[in-house]
Amino acid sequence: MKTQSHNEWQNFCAFWLQQGYVVVEEWHDAKWANATLAQSGQHVWLRMRKSDEKVTAAQLDKFMYSLESQQDQQLIGCMASSKGFTKAAITQVTREAPERLVLLTEHKQKVVSAYPFTQFSESQAIAASAPAYVGVFTAKGGVGKTTIAAHLAGAFALMGQSVVLLDLDPDQNLRKLFAQENQPELAELHVPAVNKHEAGAMIRVLTPEQWRESQYPDVRIVIADCSPVLSENPIKLVKRMDVCLMPTSLNPLGISKHGDVIQRTFAHIRSINQKARLLAVINQFDASKAFQERNDVLLAYLQSALTDYLKQDELATLIHPDEAKIRYSHALLYWGFHIIEGSAPQLAFKLTGGRSYPRSDFLQLADVVEHTLASSKT
Secondary structure (H helix, E strand, O other): OOHHHHHHHHHHHHHHHOOOOEEEEEEEOOOEEEEEEEEOOEEEEEEEEOOOOOEOHHHHHHHHHHHHOOOOOOOEEEEEOOOOEOHHHHHHHHHHOOOOEEEEEEEOOEEEEEEOOOOOOOOOOOOOOOOEEEEEOOOOOOOOHHHHHHHHHHHHHHOOOOEEEEEOOOOOHHHHHHEOOOOOOOEEEEEOOOOOOOOOEEEEEEOOOOOOHHHOOOOOEEEEEOOOOHHHOOHHHHHHOOEEEEEEOOOOOOHHHHHHHHHHHHHHHHHHOOOOEEEEEEOOEOOOHHHHHHHHHHHHHHHHHHHHHHHHOOOEEEOOOOOOOOEOOHHHHOOOHHHHHOOOOOOOOOOEOOEOHHHHHHHHHHHHHHHHHHHHOO
16 A cells, blocks of 8 residues: 555544544455444444545445345444545545444544534535536437436535536437426426525426526536437527536347437537537446346447447447446436426435435445536636
8 A cells, every 4th residue: 555545544544543443354455445344333434545536426325225235234444545535435425324334534623523414515516607518419219318317417416516408409308307397497406405504406307498597607517409300409608508418228139220320419419519528328227237248348349339430439428337326216217297287396316115226326426527527627
């Protein structure tokens, strides 16, 4: 272990040693340092990320899953990182409020708890000067573009960002999904804050004609639900986009076609915008163990289909499912049913069995997008 990582590891171990715990076992690999500590029958699994980057929501989600699968149901899981945790990661655990999780980081050369009690405020990764523009694209309908745009906006709202959704699709499904019952001309949704004393964030749905940056100085993220007819998207807006996101799937019958569609869509965007980061994300991903081997084969096949384009465009990438993906879920499949019921607009973030996989997935995707935005500004 490098000297700096070793010192950080010793500091995090000391946090528990000072409370009377003793180290039972310690093991390391290239990316992680681990230890089991014990005190009077109580055990702690301490895990530290050896990295100069913050722990992401996806990494934290894997740790929480591993913790839940342990036979010792009283085991405390402690994730430690001297660089801290992304806003999405903190939002995720604060929303789920796991009782057996502790997050430790360093602040002013002292070990502090980032969860369950935040002792300092995290800095925002996105500059406060101008909003960041994210476009969600597809070359065909029915692949989840509108669902992804709306729920990605919801994830950023959960993280405390003020968000606007631009409805560029001629079908205007976003406006239909967010329309207020008594005010059909008003399309918006309030997303409660993580902390009760905060006001939360409002997601507004606007047309390109309604959107003016000067009229919405609080907005930090603009997410555009783009038209599937690429030429119908306003060139002025496409030029402004910092990140362009395209959903795809691991469908065996259409995976070669998906690769071709992604390349043609990316090439179209690149012909207009030379600076945008282009990201493809797997949608409707079946994460069950029974499909893991087939998913690996199909993912490798899709990556191979995209190889030629990705080699010539260093700002384009296929997001690996380990970093972010949208899992198949009935909550997303039936999202929008509130229109049929005549109930208030809502996102598919409702808890099932104490968890919401869509919420977790979109926070992880927001994590990747936010990191991409921060990288594009450096």
